[in-house]
Amino acid sequence: MSTTRPPLPRPPREDLLIAAAGLVGGLAMWALGLFNNPRPPLGGGWVLLPLAVMALAEALRRTAPSAALALGAVALAGDLVTRSLLATIVMFSDVVYAAVLYGGPRLSRAVPPASAALTAAVTVGTLTAVRDPQALLVGFVCGLITVGPAWTGVIVRDHRNAAAAERLRAEQTALLAEMDRVQAVTAERSRVARELHDVVAGHLSAIAIHATAAQSLDDRAATGDALAVIRENSVQGLAEMRRLIGLLRTAGGDEEVSAAPTLDGLDALLAHARRHGAAGGLSFALRDERSGGPLPAPVELAAYRIAQESLTNALKHASPGEVTVVLTSPGGDGEGDGGGGGEGSLTITVTSPCDRRPGPRAPGSGAGLVGMRERAELLGGAFVAGPVEAAGGTRWEVRAVLPLGESARNAADGGSGGSGGSGGDGTRRRGGA
Template sequence: MIAAAGLCGGLVLWGVGLGMRTAQVLLLGAWVLLPMVVMAGTELLRRTAPRTALIVGTVALIADQFTTGSVATVLMYTDVMYAAVLYGTPASARRIPRITGFITVAMTVGFSAWLQTVDSLLIGLATGLVAFGPATTGALVRNHRDAAEAARLRARQTALLAEIDRTQAVTAERSRMARELHDMVANHLSAIAIHSTAALSLDDERTSRDALGVIRENSVAGLAEMRRLIGLLREGDTEREPAAAPTLEALDILVDQARTNGASSGLGFTLTDRRATAAAQGAGPGGALPAPVELAAYRIVQESLTNALKHAVPGTVAVELGLTDRTLDVRVTSPFGDRPGPRAPGSGAGLVGMRERIALLDGVFEAGPVASTGGAGRVWVVRAELPVGAAAPAGEGDGTR
């Protein structure tokens, strides 16, 4: 459209005999149409080949100076110059305004020194309007477009990063919920599964009654835990006070519950807490343990006791806590071997959850069978080291239960 409009306008100007020069012209008549047609052709290349269009257009403009000249040719050349900066390569966009600026200054100074008249300044002004002006305009427009494109790109990147953060946050929250649900409910359901299997397999009224009592106790406790979790997850439940996270002070209750659940399986449970002694000897830092560390340690002991109820052979399950300047040490040892009688199935999710908890705190976690210290058989050991920084023990006393 630009090429057609320029060519038609040039033909109209030539038809009415309106030219730019009448004296000192080498080529008269229709010769003015040749540069005009070539310049119109360069307009077709202003986007696809702007550099080629500028070179050819410059030649056509120089050739136009030997004819009567046409305003249409000059105007089309300014558009070609503008397009060469706007659509050309970044290097061309930087060089063309500098080159046209140098040419404008050179033309002004050169013709002023040669002609030594004030009118010679008009030659420099015309050169600036035809070359430097369009090139500078193209550079400004290109800079604005590049800035707008960069802003759009940053906006897209920000949106993408926000979506990635949202997805990671949702995934992390789902993993946390899965760990909490598993740790809170699996203990009770495992006890229910073991005692219900025993009640069904043993034809003894007293054993069945005891098993039913344990089943009822664990089902009620598990239901309470489920209600607490649902209350925390329900949206808009602002009236309900969030339940406090369990701490290491509740390990006595946890071990007593495991002792009750494991009595029928021949399991005994002991708890050895050396944190207070370590603190008295100056081995532990001062202050309270961080809440995430206490929660992680509690959940590790809880899951280890649940696994012992599921898989351990008759014997003693030992829970040990220790404290150093940098870590809270948790160790749970249970008898390992072929277990007779009923046992609850396991999925391995508990070990995965414990590893995830320790990894979130940059701690150390190990779990697996090792040879017992007495040399007879093997034991399953769960060991965790949780960084405490400047934290201090939260419990008092040092004893074995």
């Protein structure tokens, strides 16, 4: 099967203008009788033929550098056996320059040493033939029209390649900077989303539960109590929203650290849950089995938020019974399965009664489980949630293992927006705010 070669591209306008200018200049020199060789082997108008061929080579200097160089060499040889025009020689030097600058890698590497070898051969040959030191001028002129343009093309080509490499490097740097910016924005948005969910979802869940109770009860006193709880949670949720908005508007990080909750606030968190869960037959207990010194701030914040979200889910989904929160660390009784519990980690376990009811008392989107998993994974820890079989029946268990020490601080400082999806890696979703 024969293949047809694609046609040569049209020469650029600049090359056509250069060829036309060289041709016009050569014709002017011919008309004025300005020749380089007074006694040529071929006289008359033969000098115009090399001039025309060299003009054609000039027109092809960029579109076909190899062909242009071959035509230029033939035209130069023809010019030397005629009266020789300076315009033809000057155009040949430009063809050599263009062959190095616009030709392929092999051509650009071959032309400079070939021009140097040609210059040396012409110089030695002329000295041998005439045996006159003035023959060195012939070698000088040959080098001027071959070696000089060739190495000039090498220098310009190297500069262009360096400039292209720098532009590419600048584009890659800009792309990496944009990727870093997008990742930073995504991480910050994920962090803000987790904080908004964990802080506000509990109040909104309580509002939804008590609003449902107020609609279904005919008792005026019970309805009043439910409305009072709704108003309390509305005020608290609004205050939390204003606090978070204030933190987002401030640039300093100290304010945020000072405002972040710690595990010392778990008692108040459980007391709040008891007030809202008593009507549904829920009781709450805290077992703090930790030992050792203070915990890193990122670990305390993550543990508090995981406990807060677990209690919120218990208020929404759990059947009547006891909800327990257990904290263990090195030296405690718990080992923290599911991903590296024990030495160097804090394990928080929240269990609640689970009766596998078809629907929750308040709607949920599942974002709570995603947020808890993200908090654990940002610290290099592990998270699992799902029903487990216990002595008293099926219970819903949330367990997070959070590493302690410098690795947790580094993970919290350098972690990107949550990578954990829901429902995978042993996490079974039961719902969430």
